[in-house]
Amino acid sequence: MSRNPLIITCSPVGAEVMKKDNPAVPYTPAEIAREAIAAVQAGASIVHLHAREEDGSPSQRTALFAEAIRLIRQEVDVIIQISTGGAVTATPDERLQPVRELDPAPEMASLTLGTVNFGNDVFWNPPDLIETFAKEFQERGIKPELEIFEAGMMTTAQRLVKKGLLTGPLHLDFVLGVPGAMAGTPSNLMYLVSQLPQDATWTVAGIGAAELKLGAMAIALGGHVRVGFEDNVFYRKGEPATGNAQLVARIARLAAELDRPVATAEEARALLKMPQRSLA
Ligand code: KMH
Numbered sequence: 001m002s003r004n005p006l007i008i009t010c011s012p013v014g015a016e017v018m019k020k021d022n023p024a025v026p027y028t029p030a031e032i033a034r035e036a037i038a039a040v041q042a043g044a045s046i047v048h049l050h051a052r053e054e055d056g057s058p059s060q061r062t063a064l065f066a067e068a069i070r071l072i073r074q075e076v077d078v079i080i081q082i083s084t085g086g087a088v089t090a091t092p093d094e095r096l097q098p099v100r101e102l103d104p105a106p107e108m109a110s111l112t113l114g115t116v117n118f119g120n121d122v123f124w125n126p127p128d129l130i131e132t133f134a135k136e137f138q139e140r141g142i143k144p145e146l147e148i149f150e151a152g153m154m155t156t157a158q159r160l161v162k163k164g165l166l167t168g169p170l171h172l173d174f175v176l177g178v179p180g181a182m183a184g185t186p187s188n189l190m191y192l193v194s195q196l197p198q199d200a201t202w203t204v205a206g207i208g209a210a211e212l213k214l215g216a217m218a219i220a221l222g223g224h225v226r227v228g229f230e231d232n233v234f235y236r237k238g239e240p241a242t243g244n245a246q247l248v249a250r251i252a253r254l255a256a257e258l259d260r261p262v263a264t265a266e267e268a269r270a271l272l273k274m275p276q277r278s279l280a
């Protein structure tokens with residue numbers, strides 16, 4: 001393995017962004033798989049997966065996830081990370097559906113560590129919900145990516161470790177720049193990095209224009225980077241990205257200049273202390 005490979009996570013579509021925001025936003029499993037495969041070929045080693053119904057509405061239906069995963073796995077090896085955040089309108093049971101029903105279980109899934117304002121909505125994650133989700137992950141051997149929208153969520157991570165509901169080394173994703181939550185500023189990222197638990201790995205998902213700026217910082221700081229249409233649909237101000245791969249490729253180029261070659265899926269599993277498993 002090279003010295004300090006960079007894990008690029010691509011989130012090709014979230015629950016909020018629509019084709020009217022960028023016509024390249026994928027909805028169907030086939031469209032999502034196409035975007036994901038191109039992102040992997042451009043350097044991503046984790047795909048954070050949301051699903052949509054055909055009309056573009058957010059969905060946690062297992063069949064949609066299963067079809068996207070099948071199509072992705074036909075072409076590339078990549079760590080699939082299921083979203084358990086879903087949409088703010090989804091119930092806890094809906095959010096957990098793909099985690100409970102996918103067979104085999106996904107290697108990774110996202111786990112948000114607290115309730116947070118989310119634009120004009122509230123992303124609801126009270127303590128008992130977080131604990132239920134963490135237990136479901138543990139039962140299935142799913143590695144959580146801990147989504148940190150606010151600094152207090154770091155304390156929750158430590159509390160869950162003490163309760164035995166999370167086992168290190170932890171992997172955290174600093175999601176910065178959601179309207180209503182912690183802003184996407186360099187000083188906020190530096191603060192969160194200064195609070196990292198021992199042995200933790202981390203990535204950063206900057207929202208909108210913060211994606212590139214914070215991604216560049218993470219490369220320099222030894223962290224990892226998430227990009228994709230869930231977080232940002234522009235290549236630069238006023239210029240929609242042609243696809244998720246364009247955003248991934250830019251991070252891969254910056255990383256190469258800074259001596260951080262992109263990690264393969266196998267290297268990413270080793271860096272995150274996950275079992276090597278080929279699910280092809
Ligand atoms: N769509 C947001 C409400 C996650 O994927 O785990 C939550 C979200 C986080 O996207």
Ligand code: ZN
Nearest residue numbers: 014083085230
């Ligand atoms: Zn997400």
